[in-house]
Amino acid sequence: MKWTANHITYEYDEEKCTCGLALCTEACGQGVLDYLEGPDKMEIVNEVQCIFCLQCEEVCPTKAITIQGALTLQDIPGLKS
Numbered sequence: 001m002k003w004t005a006n007h008i009t010y011e012y013d014e015e016k017c018t019c020g021l022a023l024c025t026e027a028c029g030q031g032v033l034d035y036l037e038g039p040d041k042m043e044i045v046n047e048v049q050c051i052f053c054l055q056c057e058e059v060c061p062t063k064a065i066t067i068q069g070a071l072t073l074q075d076i077p078g079l080k081s
């Protein structure tokens, strides 16, 4: 599953989605992702709410989620910690 919005590409590889814990869904504070039992495990239920915070990508232990093109806080000069 792949979708693009505002030049940002979100990709989900269900073959790699094996943790069975829905860590990504729990990490998403925007209610964008839903995790289902079954072959199509991940569903995007609210994509307009995605703020590309990258938390779902970060917590996924199997790299099943990749987000490309998103700016992060580290990209903003003066905000590097």
Ligand code: SF4
Residues within 6 Å of the ligand: 016, 017, 018, 019, 020, 021, 022, 023, 024, 025, 035, 042, 059, 060, 061, 062, 063, 064, 065
């Ligand atoms: S954290 Fe990764 S492996 Fe786990 S349910 Fe989400 S996409 Fe699948």
Ligand code: SF4
Residues within 6 Å of the ligand: 027, 028, 029, 030, 031, 032, 033, 049, 050, 051, 052, 053, 054, 055, 056, 057, 067
């Ligand atoms: S990038 Fe952030 S807001 Fe978007 S689906 Fe992932 S955790 Fe949710």
